[in-house]
Amino acid sequence: MKHFILLCVCVGYMQTAAAQDKPIKLFPEGVPGGADTVAEKRNTDGNRVAGGNVLRITNVSQPTITIYQPPQEFAAGSAVIVCPGGGYDLLAYDLEGDEACLWLNDLGITAVLLKYRVPQREGRPPYEAPLEDLQRAISYVRAHRSSLNIDPERIGVLGFSSGGQLAALAATQFDRRTYPLRAVDKASCRPNFCLLVYPSHLGARATDSCLQTAPELRVTKRTPPTMIVQTEDDKSFIDGSLSYYRALKSVGVRAWLFLYSRGGHGYGLRDTGAMVNSWPDRAEDWFREIGVITADTDD
Numbered sequence: 113m114k115h116f117i118l119l120c121v122c123v124g125y126m127q128t129a130a131a132q133d134k135p136i137k138l139f140p141e142g143v144p145g146g147a148d149t150v151a152e153k154r155n156t157d158g159n160r161v162a163g164g165n166v167l168r169i170t171n172v173s174q175p176t177i178t179i180y181q182p183p184q185e186f187a188a189g190s191a192v193i194v195c196p197g198g199g200y201d202l203l204a205y206d207l208e209g210d211e212a213c214l215w216l217n218d219l220g221i222t223a224v225l226l227k228y229r230v231p232q233r234e235g236r237p238p239y240e241a242p243l244e245d246l247q248r249a250i251s252y253v254r255a256h257r258s259s260l261n262i263d264p265e266r267i268g269v270l271g272f273s274s275g276g277q278l279a280a281l282a283a284t285q286f287d288r289r290t291y292p293l294r295a296v297d298k299a300s301c302r303p304n305f306c307l308l309v310y311p312s313h314l315g316a317r318a319t320d321s322c323l324q325t326a327p328e329l330r331v332t333k334r335t336p337p338t339m340i341v342q343t344e345d346d347k348s349f350i351d352g353s354l355s356y357y358r359a360l361k362s363v364g365v366r367a368w369l370f371l372y373s374r375g376g377h378g379y380g381l382r383d384t385g386a387m388v389n390s391w392p393d394r395a396e397d398w399f400r401e402i403g404v405i406t407a408d409t410d411d
Contacts (some may be wrong), residue, residue: 311354
């Protein structure tokens with residue numbers, strides 16, 4: 113099944129999928145560090161992408177997940193936690209969230225949309241609270257594998273922009289958590305595969321002439337198989353993606369890099385007229401290659 117990128121995938125299906133489950137609180141026992149009292153904000157007033165508005169959410173103090181399940185008759189038995197981007201200040205919630213979940217459902221994959229804490233917490237690295245949320249989300253999905261009808265060895269993460277950095281952190285820091293553990297955290301928070309789409313902040317400049325992988329990304333042989341989508345004209349972040357790819361290859365991690373000449377940043381799955389818009393087809397091929405979906409998972 114090849115994916116044709118549309119601004120609106122299917123209105124009827126979108127309404128059905130979006131209404132499946134109510135958001136699930138990731139920390140019902142209390143958010144680490146306490147929840148803020150500032151009201152969550154939503155708006156669609158920012159820059160448009162491919163002619164469409166983008167729902168932007170900020171002031172998220174209660175992290176949640178929303179589960180999108182495909183029809184059981186063609187479910188692949190795998191799951192992907194989706195991490196929208198937004199510079200840790202906001203979440204591009206439909207462009208890099210809902211729309212990605214619908215695409216994954218179309219492939220038979222259970223999608224889990226993560227609404228992590230933003231904006232960044234004062235006195236902490238910008239990614240630290242969101243990483244706690246993602247780690248708990250992975251453990252939650254793995255702990256509930258039976259009710260979700262998924263294979264605990266086929267749970268991955270998909271991140272866009274800063275959500276891509278967050279996904280890479282989950283792939284390299286699964287042996288360290290900074291929040292008090294509960295019973296659900298007995299399930300591993302290590303993702304089995306990682307898909308990064310125009311990821312941000314994967315590199316750290318050590319000298320004027322040498323860009324290295326960011327020190328918080330501790331790449332080892334246990335880092336899961338990873339696919340990276342990037343463009344040459346995403347000038348702020350291309351070097352970080354290249355350095356992260358080299359770091360993966362240097363320790364023998366299976367890695368795929370799809371590099372396009374243009375396309376910029378922040379396109380999601382929408383058709384902006386660039387060749388990079390075909391990345392979902394490449395991702396589908398990759399999912400089949402690594403066993404996330406099977407050859408007969410199709411319409």
